[in-house]
Amino acid sequence: MLFKKELERRRTFGIISHPDAGKTTLTEKLLLFGGAIQEAGAVKSNKIKKGATSDFMEIERQRGISVATSVLAFEYNGIKINILDTPGHKDFAEDTFRTLTAVDSVIVVIDVAKGVEEQTEKLVEVCRMRNIPMIVFINKLDREGKDAFDLLDEVEQKLGLTVCPLSFPIGMGYDFKGIYNIWEKNINLFGGDSRKNIEETVEISDLQSEVLNELIGDAQADVLRENIDLVEGIYPKFDKTEYLSGHLQPVFFGSALNNFGVRELLDCFVEIAPKPRPKQSEERLVKPEEKKFTGFVFKIHANMDPNHRDRLAFVKIVSGIFERNKPYLHVRHNKKLKFSSPNAFFAEKKEIVDISYPGDIVGLHDTGNFKIGDTLTEGEIINYKGIPSFSPEHFRYINNADPLKSKQLYKGIDQLMDEGVAQLFTLELNGRKVIGTVGALQYEVIQYRLEHEYGAKCTYENLNVFKACWVDPKNSNSDEYKEFVRVKQRFLAKDKQNQLVFLADSAFSLQMTQQKYPSITFHFTSEFN
Ligand code: G4P
Numbered sequence: 001m002l003f004k005k006e007l008e009r010r011r012t013f014g015i016i017s018h019p020d021a022g023k024t025t026l027t028e029k030l031l032l033f034g035g036a037i038q039e040a041g042a043v044k045s046n047k048i049k050k051g052a053t054s055d056f057m058e059i060e061r062q063r064g065i066s067v068a069t070s071v072l073a074f075e076y077n078g079i080k081i082n083i084l085d086t087p088g089h090k091d092f093a094e095d096t097f098r099t100l101t102a103v104d105s106v107i108v109v110i111d112v113a114k115g116v117e118e119q120t121e122k123l124v125e126v127c128r129m130r131n132i133p134m135i136v137f138i139n140k141l142d143r144e145g146k147d148a149f150d151l152l153d154e155v156e157q158k159l160g161l162t163v164c165p166l167s168f169p170i171g172m173g174y175d176f177k178g179i180y181n182i183w184e185k186n187i188n189l190f191g192g193d194s195r196k197n198i199e200e201t202v203e204i205s206d207l208q209s210e211v212l213n214e215l216i217g218d219a220q221a222d223v224l225r226e227n228i229d230l231v232e233g234i235y236p237k238f239d240k241t242e243y244l245s246g247h248l249q250p251v252f253f254g255s256a257l258n259n260f261g262v263r264e265l266l267d268c269f270v271e272i273a274p275k276p277r278p279k280q281s282e283e284r285l286v287k288p289e290e291k292k293f294t295g296f297v298f299k300i301h302a303n304m305d306p307n308h309r310d311r312l313a314f315v316k317i318v319s320g321i322f323e324r325n326k327p328y329l330h331v332r333h334n335k336k337l338k339f340s341s342p343n344a345f346f347a348e349k350k351e352i353v354d355i356s357y358p359g360d361i362v363g364l365h366d367t368g369n370f371k372i373g374d375t376l377t378e379g380e381i382i383n384y385k386g387i388p389s390f391s392p393e394h395f396r397y398i399n400n401a402d403p404l405k406s407k408q409l410y411k412g413i414d415q416l417m418d419e420g421v422a423q424l425f426t427l428e429l430n431g432r433k434v435i436g437t438v439g440a441l442q443y444e445v446i447q448y449r450l451e452h453e454y455g456a457k458c459t460y461e462n463l464n465v466f467k468a469c470w471v472d473p474k475n476s477n478s479d480e481y482k483e484f485v486r487v488k489q490r491f492l493a494k495d496k497q498n499q500l501v502f503l504a505d506s507a508f509s510l511q512m513t514q515q516k517y518p519s520i521t522f523h524f525t526s527e528f529n
């Protein structure tokens with residue numbers, strides 16, 4: 001049974017972190033261990049670096065990198081690993097949220113000195129809500145940082161996780177000697193002046209053994225014994241079922257830059273991380289081992305070359321086998337489509353493939369058929385859930401600056417919204433268009449891309465909105481609902497799916513409105529059924 005074997009050996013995951021915690025470095029080290037790249041520095045950071053270049057050049061540079069790093073696939077010990085890239089910059093947080101709908105597990109990277117940071121909190125919350133299995137990697141142990149127990153407390157409190165350390169550091173920063181691997185019961189010792197290499201790995205089945213004193217000295221041996229006693233006393237024992245259900249999070253310590261703790265992490269990951277998981281659709285739960293292909297679009301990438309306006313739609317295969325040139329149903333359009341050159345991803349290359357399995361990502365060339373969340377099947381009507389839009393943080397009117405190019409402008413806006421660059425709202429009162437974004441940077445992206453890819457020009461005007469709240473239509477026949485629509489018309493808009501949205505101008509006005517119309521439910525994400 002080739003299909004079953006291929007399915008069993010897939011691990012599709014994302015690495016999440018606050019910018020600078022070491023996500024790129026860790027990704028690169030994982031690829032090095034997998035033999036997918038030969039040297040450090042091959043994986044480019046997808047960070048937005050402010051400074052030398054103007055912002056839109058930086059955005060283009062970032063876009064270029066993010067095409068290359070969208071999916072990094074490699075093999076390790078017979079396991080096919082797909083790493084899905086997640087931008088760390090908060091202005092692209094929505095991209096990351098969407099990518100998290102396509103992963104089966106995540107690794108959370110935390111900087112030992114900075115501890116739990118803002119972006120980590122937000123991303124982990126999304127994973128927790130979906131019970132995505134998580135492994136925590138505490139990075140930069142070669143530097144002075146917070147006490148290991150304090151950090152574990154912080155992770156539990158700020159991230160709401162139940163941690164279970166599977167490794168423990170011996171010293172830190174200048175005194176860093178190595179790491180005791182609780183999972184494998186051995187010690188990796190850091191060596192050399194630069195402390196960049198593992199000097200030796202020593203099996204330690206009994207921590208009371210004198211060998212430990214010889215290796216790390218009496219003082220540190222005693223501290224390690226005490227620490228491990230504490231770990232065993234305080235934290236739950238590792239339980240794979242609990243981890244897989246999202247209720248227990250193993251923790252590893254290490255230094256991605258110095259290759260420390262990375263192999264331990266990877267070895268444990270391939271052993272415990274989940275194979276492709278079933279996915280809930282609006283209609284039913286779809287299991288990966290089902291024979292018929294289903295998949296959904298979680299990311300769309302526009303061509304970097306403005307002369308070729310095709311795009312690459314990234315499809316996660318949920319069930320069955322995806323085959324080249326086989327007609328599949330595009331559920332939203334009720335239309336059959338065939339793909340003659342689907343791309344699969346390996347390290348940093350993409351290649352045309354004939355078949356792909358659940359857990360894999362295929363890149364499909366698209367001339368404007370797809371938008372994020374679209375489902376492909378062999379004929380069954382299935383709509384995958386779980387790609388909601390969150391309320392944007394910024395809102396601006398978009399105006400046409402070149403009346404002769406209005407067609408181009410609207411086409412451009414339409415396609416950029418399908419890609420998920422921002423959200424479009426059309427005011428009920430006067431039909432004016434409002435663009436909502438997570439970060440201010442997206443307005444530059446839109447303006448630049450409209451001009452360079454569609455030949456259209458736009459200007460913006462600020463609009464004071466505190467939050468977009470999706471209005472539940474369940475009581476839409478009631479008098480209260482009708483009065484709400486009449487009184488608040490000035491603040492009402494439709495999103496791209498034609499759902500009614502209340503654009504509250506302040507927290508206070510939202511609260512007053514909720515009090516005045518108690519039978520109306522307001523939602524903070526676009527998906528609420
Ligand atoms: P990110 O993708 O999460 O944003 O982080 P990235 O890997 O780019 O790492 C951020 C910075 O932290 C980089 O330094 C990187 O070299 C450093 N770093 C990563 N892992 C470790 C580690 O284990 N120990 C130490 N000491 N540093 C680490 P940079 O100076 O910003 O960039 P670069 O010039 O080195 O590329």
